[in-house]
Amino acid sequence: MKDNPLRTSVIGSYPFPGWLEFSCQHLDQFGTADRAELQEDAVIAALHDQLAAGLDVITDGEQTRLDFNLSFYGYIQGLELEGAPPRRFGPPAHDQRGKHKVTGELRAPLGLGAVEEFKRLQKLFQTIPPRPGAPVTLKASVPGPYTLSGRLQPNRQYPDRWALADALLPIVRKELGDLVDAGCREMSVDEPSMSCYAHREDPARFVALFNQTVESVAGKARLCTHLCFGNYKGRAVGPRRLSPMFPAFLEFHCDEMHLEMASREFSEIELISAVAQRMDVAVGVVDVKSYYIETPADVAERVHRCLKHAPADRLVFAPDCGLSQTARWATRQKLANLVAGVTSVRRELGLAR
Secondary structure, eight states, X not given: OOSSSSEEOOOSOXXXXXXXXXXXXXXXXXXXXXXXXHHHHHHHHHHHHHHHHTOSEEOOTTTTSSTTTGGGGGGOEEEEOOOSOSOXXXXXXXXGSOOEEEXXXXXXXXXXXXXXXXXXXXXXXXXXOOOSXXXXXXXXXXXXXXXXXXXXXXXXXXXXXXXXXXXXXXXXXXXXXHHHHTTOOEEXXXXXXXXXXXXXXXXXXXXXXXXXXXXXXXXTBEEEEEEOSOOBTTBOOSOOOSGGGTTGGGGOOOSEEEEOOGGGTTTTTTHHHHHHTTSEEEEEEEOTTOOOOOOHHHHHHHHHHHHTTSOGGGEEEEESSOSTTSOHHHHHHHHHHHHHHHHHHHHHTTOOO
16 A cells, blocks of 8 residues: 555656657767767656656656657567558558567567666656655656567567567566666556457456566565556557456556546546555546646546545546657646645645645
């Protein structure tokens, strides 16, 4: 159980500043020191925005990655990286991201880069004057093996997605252990592909894969997982129903399970009661796919709705998903209003910190 009720958090990603996107298109014009400065400045910007909003849990905004998980493939040996998307024109959708060809044994002798990201976050956070009130928690996020396997083409050695996920499992598991060794005390093992495809796969098999991935770090850090229905270019990819995942997903060995709710008008909200009996439940209360800016009153009403199904000491509140697909101006206001709405309910309940 977490150390404070009605906690506020984020999933992991944060929108890139415009200057970072522009710079990424011209990296050949920068030296190594210039690129390091770009990375640090981008993380500082993400830190500033999250701290200004007043969040209890923050990340580095995944500012040094390409998308939620795309940069990880550059660390994995045995791949021929896809050079061009299969479809370039028309409305954005998941088929505009191709698959990488597997050419040999999948290995990552230098890790997946998450440890370096976390150490950078630790270093930069220490340069910021401490904020009065409750302490801020730094969180790392790593995609799980099933989600990572979705961008790889099966071959004779790895004949299907499950075989690819099994091969990626020890790589992800080692990264989690290395994060703990680096001082990370909260991490999210994100498996949105599991929630997207639970309707057509065996959910118990997903549970077994997840639990094998985290078994070496369970109890050594606060483990979170994020379940959603896809958010590439603000688009979902799976049927937006939680019921195919449950009750099987209640067996996940984690401390916090995040569920996408705001974009679904809180459909199936009653399921958080079952989750809260096993672990903390993080509820998405602002919609990252919408440019309607939820007011603090909107958020407060949603918090009260959740309190009808789960106790305060089991609840965490966050956006529906990572924020990388939401413009930064909207992200700032959504996070500020999220915190303001939750804070107002804390005061009502005498839980203000």
